[in-house]
Amino acid sequence: MIEADKKSATEGLRLIDSHCHLHDTEFFTDNREQFYKETVEANIGMICVGTDQRSSRQAVEFAANHEFTWAAIGVHPHDTKDGWGDVKTLLENKTENSPIVAIGEIGLDYYYNNSPRETQIEGLEAQLQMAIDYNLPVSFHVRDGAKGQPSVWGDFWPIFDNFPGLRGVLHSFTDTRDNLEKGFSRNLYVGLNGISTFTKDQLQKELFASIPLERLLLETDAPFLTPAPFRGNINKPEYVRLVAGILGEAAKY
Numbered sequence: 313m314i315e316a317d318k319k320s321a322t323e324g325l326r327l328i329d330s331h332c333h334l335h336d337t338e339f340f341t342d343n344r345e346q347f348y349k350e351t352v353e354a355n356i357g358m359i360c361v362g363t364d365q366r367s368s369r370q371a372v373e374f375a376a377n378h379e380f381t382w383a384a385i386g387v388h389p390h391d392t393k394d395g396w397g398d399v400k401t402l403l404e405n406k407t408e409n410s411p412i413v414a415i416g417e418i419g420l421d422y423y424y425n426n427s428p429r430e431t432q433i434e435g436l437e438a439q440l441q442m443a444i445d446y447n448l449p450v451s452f453h454v455r456d457g458a459k460g461q462p463s464v465w466g467d468f469w470p471i472f473d474n475f476p477g478l479r480g481v482l483h484s485f486t487d488t489r490d491n492l493e494k495g496f497s498r499n500l501y502v503g504l505n506g507i508s509t510f511t512k513d514q515l516q517k518e519l520f521a522s523i524p525l526e527r528l529l530l531e532t533d534a535p536f537l538t539p540a541p542f543r544g545n546i547n548k549p550e551y552v553r554l555v556a557g558i559l560g561e562a563a564k565y
């Protein structure tokens with residue numbers, strides 16, 4: 313295994329896709345190396361984010377073998393029903409030159425409820441403790457349920473506040489100004505992706521444009537949420553430049 317020097321690798325990069333799944337063979341097969349090459353040629357680096365135990369192991373392996381790539385490990389709320397023990401094991405085996413830079417994506421998803429709510433909460437709390445123990449930032453996935461369902465944020469913020477010292481980003485943020493402010497007051501960053509290039513929701517556009525640059529992280533969430541004008545095609549980390557472009561335009565007004 314090539315353990316690339318992750319510190320010097322950032323030199324010369326123009327952008328980082330702070331949240332993609334390029335490592336994951338569930339989504340990318342033969343095209344993985346080609347997409348990696350295109351991204352690097354555009355001077356873009358990437359953080360490969362795990363969603364379950366298998367995908368977290370794969371993120372670490374991919375990042376260890378690709379120079380401009382780092383890994384986040386964690387179990388998404390959808391998959392907490394299958395456990396999160398391997399995340400702990402990966403952290404315990406972390407070497408000094410490890411590509412692991414974050415815990416994620418973890419959180420609560422009351423929209424799909426693919427895992428029971430109690431299991432989602434248990435998985436989130438266990439992994440937040442790991443973030444504290446290993447001093448790593450967190451990539452959060454928090455999604456509210458349909459109207460009339462219990463509020464995901466009503467559960468999320470008290471859990472978050474139980475772990476003083478947490479750092480991280482609200483990935484793929486599409487919620488309200490109130491929750492945006494709550495995130496800022498806790499020093500969280502906000503991750504925006506292709507949604508900002510195709511949303512027709514005026515309030516959402518204004519909210520995105522109002523996020524201070526120093527609180528903003530760019531991401532693709534590839535293979536999902538392909539930015540305009542490539543809707544209908546698979547998303548890839550190189551397209552993070554399109555997210556940067558549209559937000560740059562929005563900031564002029």
Ligand SMILES: [Zn+2]
Pocket residue numbers: 331332333361417533
């Ligand atoms: Zn994701």
